[in-house]
């Protein structure tokens with residue numbers, strides 16, 4: 001068996017986080033709201049945010065940063081577009097080959113080069129993390145920031161000596177409205193190991209199978225890091241309390257796309273179990289906590305990865 005694609009479908013319970021917000025208007029930060037097909041509004045954490053966290057973990061976990069292009073060494077978002085090894089006059093297939101062979105992150109997470117025009121979609125995809133509508137809660141906390149303004153140090157000191165009360169010294173006070181959210185969120189992610197190193201201009205592999213396997217294992221490790229401690233917005237003061245993680249990992253072992261049924265519905269595991277029983281070429285493993293999730297990913301890391309046969 002060789003791993004073609006992997007779907008990670010999970011429910012994660014985060015308490016009192018603020019991982020993704022609409023933005024800040026004045027002194028009020030609005031949590032991200034999305035609308036489901038049912039019309040119900042719920043909490044969301046964007047796929048961009050989750051993908052960014054995963055990409056960062058790839059960067060972090062790769063010990064030898066020389067395996068990244070010049071942009072990715074500094075985690076610069078322009079990626080291959082800033083790779084000095086790619087020349088404007090290169091043919092697209094050559095530019096793609098250079099980008100893939102000189103950078104793990106460009107290969108795994110995709111890139112866009114403007115000249116020559118070459119685009120490669122990511123091998124790792126994330127959907128929105130969606131709050132289960134009956135299991136989300138929001139609160140707005142008021143956070144006050146005080147500062148003493150308009151007085152010199154000497155003046156402040158003099159007034160302290162006059163035993164002025166602390167309240168009266170606060171000549172400026174900013175009130176911020178900070179959201180905190182708690183809830184159980186549905187996560188969907190698909191990983192396509194068969195595309196690791198695949199030059200999608202001329203359809204040949206730009207790196208050998210051993211290197212492809214190293215990048216595959218690194219990606220699985222980055223999933224572990226992403227799910228065991230999810231960073232995002234406002235984690236300096238709203239680090240999520242992760243309470244639970246459960247779900248399934250579905251693997252496609254033939255050249256057929258892996259199914260990704262959202263954990264937003266309560267019966268997602270049953271549906272997928274039935275599917276795997278009736279269709280050949282898929283396997284499924286459930287996990288009910290972080291240790292079990294890591295064990296499934298470790299087991300997958302030892303498997304061979306699918307390689308498209310392109311020449312005799």
Ligand SMILES: [Zn+2]
Pocket residue numbers: 068069070071072073079080103104105106107
């Ligand atoms: Zn790169």
